[in-house]
Amino acid sequence: MLDRLKSTKLLERAKLAAKQMSYFRLFSQKGSFEGLAASAKRAGFEMAYEDALRKVAGFRWAAHGAQPDFIFLVSYENSDAVSVIAESHRDIFGLIMISHSHLPKIGVEMKPSLKKHEFGPNAHQFREILLTFPDFDRGAEELSRFQI
Numbered sequence: 001m002l003d004r005l006k007s008t009k010l011l012e013r014a015k016l017a018a019k020q021m022s023y024f025r026l027f028s029q030k031g032s033f034e035g036l037a038a039s040a041k042r043a044g045f046e047m048a049y050e051d052a053l054r055k056v057a058g059f060r061w062a063a064h065g066a067q068p069d070f071i072f073l074v075s076y077e078n079s080d081a082v083s084v085i086a087e088s089h090r091d092i093f094g095l096i097m098i099s100h101s102h103l104p105k106i107g108v109e110m111k112p113s114l115k116k117h118e119f120g121p122n123a124h125q126f127r128e129i130l131l132t133f134p135d136f137d138r139g140a141e142e143l144s145r146f147q148i
Contacts, residue, residue, distance in 0.1 A: 010126055013092075027039060049073070056073065067090065070086040095127055110127065
């Protein structure tokens with residue numbers, strides 16, 4: 001019973017994270033850096049970091065006083081390929097989501113610089129849930145294993 005409850009909560013958190021990442025991905029395709037902060041605030045995020053010269057900003061979920069699972073870093077340094085990188089925290093630590101405005105899918109991978117024992121206890125399960133959503137795909141770490 002406890003595992004099922006845990007899985008249900010992880011599923012709900014994964015749905016929210018997918019929605020949040022999809023928001024930033026869509027904005028990166030259609031919006032400008034100048035409009036990012038105001039739009040993100042309306043969507044329920046608070047700014048955690050901004051470098052206006054490099055056109056980079058970081059956000060975390062602020063709605064309902066919840067503990068954010070991800071910090072989202074949006075970079076307009078290359079306006080032809082705006083990137084969004086989301087890094088996980090808490091019990092899903094070590095998971096990252098990556099999106100580039102010119103690519104069709106959001107990559108989901110385990111942070112390559114970490115060792116197996118450094119990941120949060122729910123990171124792998126959370127990743128598997130995200131990979132069931134249509135716009136999400138295995139990240140570069142998986143692709144590199146199959147390249148010759």
